Amino acid sequence: MKYFYVLVFFVFFSCKDGGKQPIEEEQDSEVIVYEEYSGEEPTTPEETELYKPVPPVVQTYPRGSAPSDAIVLFNNNSLNEWVSVENPEVPAEWIINPDSSFTVKNKSGDIRTKKEFGDIQLHLEWKSPAEIQGENQSRANSGVFLQGRYEVQILDNNTNDTYVNGQVASIYKQHIPLAKASVPSGKWNSYDIIYHAPEFNKRGGKIKSATITVLHNGVLVQDHVEIKGTTPYIGWPKNEAHGKAPIILQDHGDNSRVSFRNIWVRELK
């Protein structure tokens, strides 16, 4: 009799789920298959060693200079690669300093590169003044705009909090940086940026978002994030179709103005 009750107990709980085994979720998800790694398993190391295509040699020394295949946008005493945004016929009028850097000339307006770019690796160095003034968004605010539209914020956030999606190294009003990696005011910061441009169809609709990775002083602060459109101060991101476009540096009009040096770019395609 005892065995009868055990049997009833087992049947009852089996029938609650219709007697079926749970289906693992993984069975419903897509699985990545690598065609090149299918077929017969190699048995020697040589079978998985490639010798082509050979990557080009890029000279990266001495430290602080641009790689040999980069387009140098500023590394000496000339702003020849830059013009006014307001009037591209007018050369950039920002101030050249004796130490091979240049500084925002207040209320002279944003400047842009003469050249236009798509996918790029961008390096630039910037600093705020040691004697810093202002607070919130008015403390050595500038910015680097990829394709003239998408801002990576430059700001002195040292002892100066602001909204976090507008702080230094944010993708302005879209992505909070993963860390705050600023050096003290008056010291040089570096940005290393990997940027892939958005793609649009023939009707002007966006079919692929731009993506961006940013290292601030060597620290990962934006990890391949999707840029959702333009980065306006007021309003939603916009997504009008565009092709290659210049890099813009921002004159925010602050009393404490940002300086730049050693700017170079490598085109990625």
Ligand code: MG
């Ligand atoms: Mg800014």
